[in-house]
Amino acid sequence: MNILLLGYGKMGKAIEPIAVERGHQITARIDAHNRADLTTIDAASVDVVIEFSSPESAVENIKTCLERGWPVVCGTTGWLSHRTEIEQLCQEKQGAFFYASNYSIGVNLFFRLNKALAKFMRNYPSYHASMTEIHHTEKKDAPSGTAITLAEGLLENLPNLNGWVEKPADKQALITSTDAIEIESLREGTVPGTHIIRFDSDVDRIEIAHVAHSRQGFALGAVVAAEWLQGRVGVFSMDDLLDA
Numbered sequence: 001m002n003i004l005l006l007g008y009g010k011m012g013k014a015i016e017p018i019a020v021e022r023g024h025q026i027t028a029r030i031d032a033h034n035r036a037d038l039t040t041i042d043a044a045s046v047d048v049v050i051e052f053s054s055p056e057s058a059v060e061n062i063k064t065c066l067e068r069g070w071p072v073v074c075g076t077t078g079w080l081s082h083r084t085e086i087e088q089l090c091q092e093k094q095g096a097f098f099y100a101s102n103y104s105i106g107v108n109l110f111f112r113l114n115k116a117l118a119k120f121m122r123n124y125p126s127y128h129a130s131m132t133e134i135h136h137t138e139k140k141d142a143p144s145g146t147a148i149t150l151a152e153g154l155l156e157n158l159p160n161l162n163g164w165v166e167k168p169a170d171k172q173a174l175i176t177s178t179d180a181i182e183i184e185s186l187r188e189g190t191v192p193g194t195h196i197i198r199f200d201s202d203v204d205r206i207e208i209a210h211v212a213h214s215r216q217g218f219a220l221g222a223v224v225a226a227e228w229l230q231g232r233v234g235v236f237s238m239d240d241l242l243d244a
């Protein structure tokens with residue numbers, strides 16, 4: 001495949017060697033400085049775009065690619081208030097759009113474990129769910145896209161909860177609102193991505209965690225999604241890929 005890397009920061013640079021190793025070519029590397037090239041590159045020279053840019057630029061980037069007829073694998077987080085708009089454009093253009101808040105297989109297994117645990121905890125209302133996510137200090141959005149997906153998985157399965165809230169930075173202890181999941185976002189060093197789900201009662205705690213050791217898992221997942229998307233039309237997620 002000929003891949004256009006849209007966003008050539010930490011993720012774009014992690015994706016490139018994996019894509020090449022798997023036999024693909026990088027047609028172009030686009031960042032904020034040469035973004036104008038997106039409209040001039042020969043459309044036929046691109047089989048798929050892998051988009052990891054920034055919350056502020058993702059929507060325009062995706063729209064430009066769909067307008068140009070390019071399938072898009074998007075990993076950028078923090079833009080989902082525009083999701084419906086993008087999905088409608090994809091449908092209108094008969095295009096292909098793949099989105100995941102997290103492309104690593106491990107996190108996608110963890111999403112399923114999280115839902116299963118939530119279902120199990122439904123009958124134990126004395127336990128209250130909360131979450132901590134830890135990322136590197138360059139991360140622009142909070143909570144992480146992955147944390148929001150995890151919160152949605154809990155909310156689907158715990159009817160006594162009515163939403164999620166961000167834990168204020170100056171608050172000491174997590175918990176104890178009974179009807180919302182509190183999400184704590186910590187920014188430390190170069191941490192690639194850690195997510196911890198807790199169920200606390202007055203007497204104990206049940207905890208599950210996913211810890212990424214590097215960006216390799218995210219990058220490999222994005223390339224596999226790009227391969228899978230070839231020849232498909234529609235809007236897709238990791239569940240479509242994993243269950244195919």
Ligand SMILES: NC(=O)C1=CN([C@@H]2O[C@H](COP(=O)(O)OP(=O)(O)OC[C@H]3O[C@@H](n4cnc5c(N)ncnc54)[C@H](OP(=O)(O)O)[C@@H]3O)[C@@H](O)[C@H]2O)C=CC1
Nearest residue numbers: 007008009010011031032053057075076077101102103218
């Ligand atoms: N779904 C997943 O599995 C994962 C998602 N992410 C998400 O991916 C995104 C990118 O992460 P990361 O690579 O760490 O971020 P970086 O900040 O390291 O890189 C962002 C890149 O996007 C470029 N960029 C900024 N604005 C534009 C624009 N208008 N058009 C084109 N490119 C632009 C930057 O260019 P310049 O350097 O010139 O400013 C830079 O090359 C984040 O939203 C992050 O949360 C990250 C890891 C995994």
Ligand SMILES: O=C(O)C1=N[C@H](C(=O)O)C[C@H](O)C1
Nearest residue numbers: 077101102139144145146193
């Ligand atoms: O910005 C990051 O680095 C990451 N972002 C994604 C998110 O917001 O969930 C995925 C991963 O945790 C790394």
